[in-house]
Amino acid sequence: MARKTKAEAAATRETLLDAAEDMFIAHGVARTSLDQIARHAGMTRGAVYWHFKNKADLFQAMLQRVRLPFEDLVKELDDTTLDQKPLEAVRLACINGFAHLEQPRYRRVHSILLHHCETFGDIDPLAMQNEMSSETCGALLKYFNMAGKLGQLRPCLAPDVAAQIMQAMLAGLFHDWLRNHESYSIRREGAQLLDTQLALMQRTPPPLTYR
Amino acid sequence: MARKTKAEAAATRETLLDAAEDMFIAHGVARTSLDQIARHAGMTRGAVYWHFKNKADLFQAMLQRVRLPFEDLVKELDDTTLDQKPLEAVRLACINGFAHLEQPRYRRVHSILLHHCETFGDIDPLAMQNEMSSETCGALLKYFNMAGKLGQLRPCLAPDVAAQIMQAMLAGLFHDWLRNHESYSIRREGAQLLDTQLALMQRTPPPLTYR
DNA sequence: CGTTATCCATACACTTTTGAATGTAAAAAT
DNA sequence: ATTTTTACATTCAAAAGTGTATGGATAACG
Numbered sequence: 001m002a003r004k005t006k007a008e009a010a011a012t013r014e015t016l017l018d019a020a021e022d023m024f025i026a027h028g029v030a031r032t033s034l035d036q037i038a039r040h041a042g043m044t045r046g047a048v049y050w051h052f053k054n055k056a057d058l059f060q061a062m063l064q065r066v067r068l069p070f071e072d073l074v075k076e077l078d079d080t081t082l083d084q085k086p087l088e089a090v091r092l093a094c095i096n097g098f099a100h101l102e103q104p105r106y107r108r109v110h111s112i113l114l115h116h117c118e119t120f121g122d123i124d125p126l127a128m129q130n131e132m133s134s135e136t137c138g139a140l141l142k143y144f145n146m147a148g149k150l151g152q153l154r155p156c157l158a159p160d161v162a163a164q165i166m167q168a169m170l171a172g173l174f175h176d177w178l179r180n181h182e183s184y185s186i187r188r189e190g191a192q193l194l195d196t197q198l199a200l201m202q203r204t205p206p207p208l209t210y211r
Numbered sequence: 212m213a214r215k216t217k218a219e220a221a222a223t224r225e226t227l228l229d230a231a232e233d234m235f236i237a238h239g240v241a242r243t244s245l246d247q248i249a250r251h252a253g254m255t256r257g258a259v260y261w262h263f264k265n266k267a268d269l270f271q272a273m274l275q276r277v278r279l280p281f282e283d284l285v286k287e288l289d290d291t292t293l294d295q296k297p298l299e300a301v302r303l304a305c306i307n308g309f310a311h312l313e314q315p316r317y318r319r320v321h322s323i324l325l326h327h328c329e330t331f332g333d334i335d336p337l338a339m340q341n342e343m344s345s346e347t348c349g350a351l352l353k354y355f356n357m358a359g360k361l362g363q364l365r366p367c368l369a370p371d372v373a374a375q376i377m378q379a380m381l382a383g384l385f386h387d388w389l390r391n392h393e394s395y396s397i398r399r400e401g402a403q404l405l406d407t408q409l410a411l412m413q414r415t416p417p418p419l420t421y422r
Numbered sequence: 423c424g425t426t427a428t429c430c431a432t433a434c435a436c437t438t439t440t441g442a443a444t445g446t447a448a449a450a451a452t
Numbered sequence: 453a454t455t456t457t458t459a460c461a462t463t464c465a466a467a468a469g470t471g472t473a474t475g476g477a478t479a480a481c482g
Contacts, residue, residue: 003448003459012459028329030241033439046461049441115337118239118327126326126390133387154411161407168404169376172383176344179337193379196372200365200411214429214478223429244469257430260471428479437470444463451456 013051015041017062021108029059029117056121063128066109070139073097086146087198094170098190101174111178137167147202154203162201169197224262226252228273232319240270240328267332274339277320281350284308297357298413302405305381309401312385322389348378358413365414373412380408 004012019041023032034048034055041047052058073093082089100106113125144159144166153162173193177186215223230252234243245259245266252258263269284304293300311317324336352374359370384404388397 002446003450003457005449006458009459028241028331030239030329031331035439044461045440047459050458050460054441116329118241118329120239120242130390133390156410157407161403164400165380165404165408168383168387169380170383171386172379172381175382175386176379179341179344189375192372193376196368197376199367213476214427214480216479217428220429246469255431256470257432261428261430265471424482426479426481429477430475432473432475434473435471438468440465440467442464442466445461447459449456449458452454 009051012041012043012047016043016048016051017058017065020058020062021105021112024062024112024116025108029112030120034058054121056123059117059121059123062109063113066106068097068100068106069132070097070136073100074139084150085152086143086150087152087202090140090143090166091194091198094194095187095191098187101177101186107178107181110174111181114175114178133167133171136170137163140166152202154201157201166197166201169193220262223252223254223258227254227259227262228269228276231269231273232316232323235273235323235327236319240323241331245269265332267334270328270332270334273320274324277317279308279311279317280343281308281347284311285350295361296363297354297361298363298409301351301354301377302409305405306398306402309398312388312397318389318392321385322392325386325389344378344382347381348374351377363413365412368412377408377412380404 016037020032020037023037023040026032027036034045037058038045038048048058052061070093073096074089076096077089077092079089079092082092101110113128117125119125141160141163144153144162147153147162148159153159173186173190177184177189227248231243231248234248234251237243238247245256248269249256249259259269263272281304284307285300287307288300288303290300290303293303312321324339328336330336352371355364355370355373355377358364358373364370364373384397384401388395388400
């Protein structure tokens, strides 16, 4: 086989990861062999074993293309006036997250992580989910604590419970949407649920139209 | 091998299913072979292939031991005074569901279904999750509609949105707890989140202690 | 009491997948 | 210009898993 240039080699690596996503979504991680991935990318297993140590290594490389921690979603907003409006910061960060998730690559990889793989090799998707979950909940707690101190939460609502509720709702919505993303848009549905929930939580809910 | 009595044969069948749960939890469905299941049950693959057609058949048999639709959780309450208190019906049904889930077998099988298996054979866990989800959401919608008609919901809260929010929160809580059930009790945490959420949703929230 | 169907172990053939070894033509380094 | 890596394809050996066929002891049945 003729040697490729550095750029070409990097491109084939990406091609392999794309093919892996395809196959993982279609048949699950465990049920797709490295040969199937290579064939779907128009190559052979030689290419796979050149770029990746094994299946787990390829899987990890695939995940590293889509990291998005909650705090980064907040930072992307870059709005200093949000310091006095923590609930609005949460809202915008979530909406920003929804927008990210509608990008095919993000959606697909997260779908694989949550719904199309189980523990294998040295990688544990459940541990990753726990990390994501606790990190999100911690960030939410920070903002709800601020909201509590600023008197923007309803008095009957403890900040930590608010954070847990919001975390659970987002996770549930996330899971549900990933299971059938073609049936609705998470930007629209998510925004509606999010706005309603935040309206229920804050001290003086603005008049939301019942429709 | 000597033939067993009918009762003994039925017992070995249960033993095999128990062993399958163990191995599925420990190593995932795809990564456990029928031989590993048989050995863990103190038998050989002959027993497995006698009682089940193949791995998918065994998997389905395992699932059939734990069905619990939301409507059944309501029926188990058997309280006719609940007709005028739909939100209380939802609350009790959820709490009843939490109690069910703390039974080891229920918890383990649902954990397998949600976190330790991917599509294989002719069974599709995602389709099952969609069924569970839509069924739960439909039941919730029924009760929130009643609550709406009875004027027990806050005016800014549309019943269908309320059902979706509640469904998402329950699903998220469910997923999170199944990932680390040893770190907290879903009966306690679930009840707290549930009560708070329902208090936020109903028209005249009772004074909840901030603590 | 004799026959048969059951319950499970054992053995065998087959497929799938993996990891490593080898080959090779061209890009890069010297 | 020569040498050395690189970027794969091809081939090979080994392991693991599956489904089936067969055997054997005995419970169940008439």
